[in-house]
Amino acid sequence: MEKRTLKDWIIATRPWSFPASFIPVLAIGAYLYYRYGTTSDAFHGWNLMLALPMMMLFQAGGNLLSDYSDYKKGVDLPGSLNGVRHIQSGKFTPKEIRIFGIILLSLAVFIGITLLFIAGFYLIWIGLAGMIMAFFYAYIKYHALGDLEILLCYALxxxxxxxxxxxxxxxxxxxxxxxxxxxxxxxxxxxNNTRDIQNDSRAKITTLPILIGGHISQWIYFFEVIIPYILIVLFIILKEIPLLSLITFLTLPMALKNLKQMMKANPNNEQELIGLDQTTAPLQLIFGILYTLSFIIMSII
Structure with a gap:
């Protein structure tokens, strides 16, 4: 076993994926302050400061347990294109990754319990649902429900x-x-799953792209990227969000570039989809930050 540094332990959690967990708290918190907080003395901003690390710990722990399950299931093998190598390279043992994941999830649960006492026990069902889905994410993903779980855990x-x-x-x-x-x-x-159709099929797991096929998966990705911009316009028309939220359209060139790669690719050739998940992640991050800023700015002016 080679020597590990603190950086190695942090990298194992896949920190580049954390925007998926902190953008919901930031964006919805800013929206609520814009809509209701400026006229209410009951806005609890400090509670959000606890929610942020809790969400990131839940995601980090879930990532680690997913990596452990993927390794044990034979999903992540040498030559797979997902870039997860901390077990395969020998830097960490599967047991270490599993224990690390459980520790981080336990810390997230501790913060969650603290929030229950501060904000009220009506939150317990949300916490239980999140914890169950974090612990069993791999199983859920292997049965074509990963997309639904991500929408639940990192949005709704x-x-x-x-x-x-x-x-x-x-x-x-x-x-x-x-x-x-x-x-x-x-x-x-x-x-990620569209790229890995062949790899995941070999491992005998079922993801949504495997279930519906590569070509339909391309169109699913198309709508997942385009609909957010349509919703922004619709919400502005309905006066749910400010006109300034149109700044999210600054990310449209990034979105179109990603769509071009997906729609021109042969879904049976994983090489043509390499890196698309990595370029979709900054699209989500920048879109989410601009969305958040539109609420913050309009709350100030």
Whole structure:
């Protein structure tokens, strides 16, 4: 076993994926402050500061347990294109990755319990649902439900939870306000799974692209990337979000570039889809930051 540094342990959690977990809290928190917080003394901003590390710990722990399951299942083998190599390279043992994941999830649960006492025990069902899906993400992913779980874990549930911890009640509007960045988050996984159709089929697991086929998967990705921009325009027309939210369209060139790669690719040739998940991730990040900034700026001016 080679010597490991703190950096190695951090990299094993896949920190580049963390925008999927912190964007929901930031964006929905900023939206709630824009819509309700400026006229209410009951906006609990400090609760959001606890929610941010909790969400990232949940994601990091889930990533590690997923990597452990993928290794044991034979999904991640030498030559696979997903870039996860901390077990295959011998830097970490499978047991270490599993224990590390459990420790991080335990820390997330501790913060979650703290939030229950601060914000109220009506949050417990959201916490239980998130914990179950984090622990069993690999099993869910292997049965073609990974896309649905990502939408729940990194859009709908965080949006509902953020509404409760920020303003002590559910504002139903957050359920659709979270969809623009939520769909882009799902697109990251969908790009990954579309690329890995052959690899995952060899491992005898079933992802959504395997179930529906490569060509339909290309169109699913197309709609996951395009619909967020349509929703932005629709929400502005309905006066749910400010006109300034059109700044998210600054990411449209990135989106079109990704769509070009996906739609021109042969879905049976994984080489043509290399890197698409990695370029979808910054699209989600920048879109989410601009979305958040539009609410913050309009709350100030």
């Amino acid at each position: 549930l965080p949006a509902i939870g953020t509404s409760y911890i920020a303003l002590d009640k559910l504002h139903p509007s957050v359920i659709w306000i979270c969809l623009p960045f939520g769909l882009l988050t799902v697109a990251i996984l969908h790009a």
